Each structure stands twice: as structure tokens, then as C-alpha cells.
Amino acid sequence: MTGTAEYGPLVRELHERAAKLNLPINGIFELTFVCNLRCGMCYARQFGGKRSPVEGRELSSTQWLELARQAKDSGLLFLLLTGGEVFLRNDFFDIYEPLTRMGFMITVFTNGCLITAPIAKRLAQAPPSRVEISLYGATAATYEKITGVAGSFAACCAGIENLIVNRVPLVLKTTLSRFNVAELEDMRQMAHAWGLKFYGSWLLARRPDLQGSEVENFRLSAEQCVELESTDQASANELSEAAINGMPWESDYNFYCKAGRAAFTVNPSGDMNVCILLPKPGARPLEIGFHEAWMEVVKYVSSAPAPSSACLACGERVFCGRCPAWSLMENGTLTEPVPYWCDIARARTKRYGRPSDPNPVP
């Protein structure tokens, strides 16, 4: 009568079911714009030191909770709290603690640097399903070269240890770039020494606000990315697994993920959008109601144009992760090819062979 269905497949099945019914079961609340670190490759970075200078532009704790109540009535189940850096908000627990009594599966993304022992202890009283911390290097020199803040490596390690001591579920991840890829193995060893799961990603998106970004300077070459995904389990993502298994591309639909069908995001000012990387349509749930705002997001996605004819005709499409968000960030359209992805898709084809090719290049 009760099922102990495996968590991963269950979550996938729930998302499939929700997408068919247009139920917003997956939501991201970006609690703040600002961060205490200034990583050059970050898509969200807005350095704010220790205090938020944009408090007036961000929803209050009461507004976040009102939004959560309405979202719950519409079906929200998986809730990610992220930023910026969520622990920069002095009222983080005024938002977090009531959320933990509402029946959400909560994940918190943080850089860990502000997680003192008292904060970890308080989180442990009603822990999220998972905290995810990004580790930017295995040494202070590399980590701080990326974050631009002296002392941040030690602070991050202390934050991790505070969470471990308090038994808060924790996963470590890393964003791989030219500056830290040499320390991948050492980061993995650190995670294992702490007894933590670890995964990495090398996809680096530009800023959705199209403001200056140093991301090109950080990206690995397409060949390096593909070498990593095919030899290193921790840096293989779902897409590369699909690519390796030769999963057929099933649809001409431009939005192939669950955004706008089962997932949404709300930015710190309270705009509801398709995803963090695609800040459209900017619906206003606190003004028109959550359900109406969600319907705007659904409409935006369902009326999106098809991918460009170049992409539809592309033989390497099965190995490509372009989506409207990537097109918007890289070339200001919702539909056109993204050269960063074209390079990766080409490198994958070279490595794995075309899906129909029985003799992939070894």
C-alpha cells in the first residue's frame, strides 16, 4: 500500500505526469540578487559583500510566504531556494522555517561560506532534503582565484563541516572551468574524505541579463568537455548519458525540458519566468495571483516558435543541448543555433559517432 519507489525514477515520473497536466510542481525561488563571492563565470553574480544593497527590490519574507502558499495550492512540490547567496538575507529563516512546515521537498543552493555553526544547527532542526554547495577548487589559491574573495575557501570548508557535524543532507558539486579543471580529482577526494556525493558540470551559461560576462574566458574547449563527460562519471550529465546511449531526439518542440509545463522560477523582485536563464514572460504572481501568472508562463512556452530550420535539419542535434534560453543568451533569439553548443555537438559526434552509426569513432 505504500511504495518505496526509488527516488530518482519517482521524481522523473512525477515531472512527466505534471508536464502532461501543466502542473507547476517544480519551482525556484531566487531569494536574492546578491552574492558574497564574485565568480567571473557566474550567470547571476551581483557582488554585495556582506549586506544586500538591493533589499528594496527584493520580495519580503511575508511576500515569499504568500507566494509559497498560493504555489502550494496550485501543486508546487519541489522547491529550490537559491540566489545570489541565500544566507545573505538576514531574514532567511523567517522564510525557510515556515516553508518546511508546508509540505515541500526543499533544496537549498549555497556557496557555504556563511554557514556558521549556529546556522547549521538551526537548519538541522528542519533540514532541507538537500543542500548543494559549489566547490570552486581544492586549494585556496584556485578557489579564491575564481571567487575573487580572500578567505572564502576556508569559509566554505568550515560551512561544509558545520553542515556535516549537524547531519544536514549535503551534496558537493563543482563548476569546471579552465582555472580549476586540474583540481577535479583533488576536489573529488575532498568530497569523499567528507563522505559526500560529488558531481561536476562544465556547461557555462552567459548572463541572462546580457550584461558583460567573463564566461568565454572560463569555458573549457568542446574537446575537453567531451573528454571529461566520457571519462569522468562525476562530470557526465543527463544529456551526455543520453548522447552516449544514442537516445533519439523525439520532438521538434523548442522547449524540450519541463520549464513552463511543470516548472517555473520567481526572481528576487517577484517576476515569474520560464527558468533562471530565460527571464520571460515576467508575470507578476503577487499582483494577478499565482495561478494566473503560471498560466502566462505556460502560454509563453506553448506558443514559442519552433527551433530554426538550421537546427531542425542539423545532423548533430541529438548531441546538442541548445534550448530557447541558450539562444536568447548567446544570440538574442529564441530559435537560432548556438555556436558553443555546435562545437560541443560536433565534438560529441566525433567521439561517439552518429547515433545511427554502428561504428562510432573510438
Place this chain on the structure above:
Amino acid sequence: MKRKDDLMLQKVGGQALLIPLGAKVLDMNGMVVLNTTASFIWELLAEDCSIEELVRAVADRFEVDADLAGADVRTFVDDLYRQGWIEI
């Protein structure tokens, strides 16, 4: 017996799930899927109920005989008790 208040029933697209609240997150490691009968019983357990009351309610609701309903109720209640999700 009555259910404890550190689990919440959520329905997502017709699928009933038990979600842990507060410190319960640490023991449960995820969600629990309930079938229709189990989720009906869980709702009844918001109030103090005896096994006999649950059996009668399940038999009525699903139009099954008391033996079948009794077997279902006992299986589920045993499960709940073992997991520490109800108080007797």
C-alpha cells in the same frame, strides 16, 4: 490510533505522496507513495480511529467485504506503526 503530525499528504496529478516535515526529513530520505486505499486511511487517521472503524470505512468506501478491507487496513497500519508514523 492517530497519525503523527510530522508527515503531510500531498497529491500530485492524482498521485498521493507522504512528505516528511521538520526533522523527519532526516529519517525518511525522500517521499513515500501511497495507493488509493492507503491515502484514504491516512486521511481518516487525522482523527483518533480504531482498527474496526477503519475497516468499516474502507469496506464502505471501496465496496469490498470486511475480510478484504481488514487485511488491507492491517497491512497498512502495521507498516505505519513499524515506521513510527502513527501513535496508538
